[in-house]
């Protein structure tokens with residue numbers, strides 16, 4: 001069986017950073033499932049498909065011409081690596097992700113990412129739905145204020161504009177939608193190890209996660 005480690009949690013907990021560090025340390029493949037929903041959100045915005053139109057969004061998901069290449073992301077051949085990181089696209093992603101058939105359409109694509117020597121996958125439902133048999137499940141959490149602050153710094157560092165109060169409100173709205181949707185809501189799997197990163201640095205979280213990796217492998 002191909003070893004899989006999943007890292008789930010709400011936006012801004014640092015799970016993408018931890019997943020990338022872990023993939024590099026172990027030399028395993030990396031799946032950023034949020035990027036998948038973000039690309040779909042961007043495609044819906046570009047093609048003016050309503051976020052309420054589950055049937056059209058599902059068609060869009062089934063035909064999504066997506067390519068991940070060494071950390072860069074392409075939609076229909078055009079690079080969208082930075083374009084999918086805006087708050088507007090994050091909001092779009094969370095709205096398209098609320099439709100069960102849309103999620104179903106993206107399941108196989110995610111599962112095919114499990115390749116030898118192993119996969120590190122991060123998202124919201126990787127441990128509960130996509131890889132329920134993952135060898136190790138981490139659920140990363142942190143307070144909404146701390147998460148919004150981290151996002152704010154990331155955006156400013158990238159030279160993008162940001163408003164902290166809007167970010168806190170956006171994170172709360174997105175959390176609410178992700179936690180309360182009918183299918184694959186954001187929640188820790190029963191067998192997940194919960195790590196609260198509110199007062200931890202990235203290095204401290206990574207050490208904590210490595211402890212769990214050593215325990216399992």
Ligand code: C5P
Pocket residue numbers: 011012033034035037038090093094095097098122123124125126174178
């Ligand atoms: O993790 P990230 O902020 O990039 O995810 C963007 C949005 O995509 C989330 O708010 C969530 O609604 C959706 N998502 C999801 N399931 C995943 C990953 C992301 O529903 N496995």
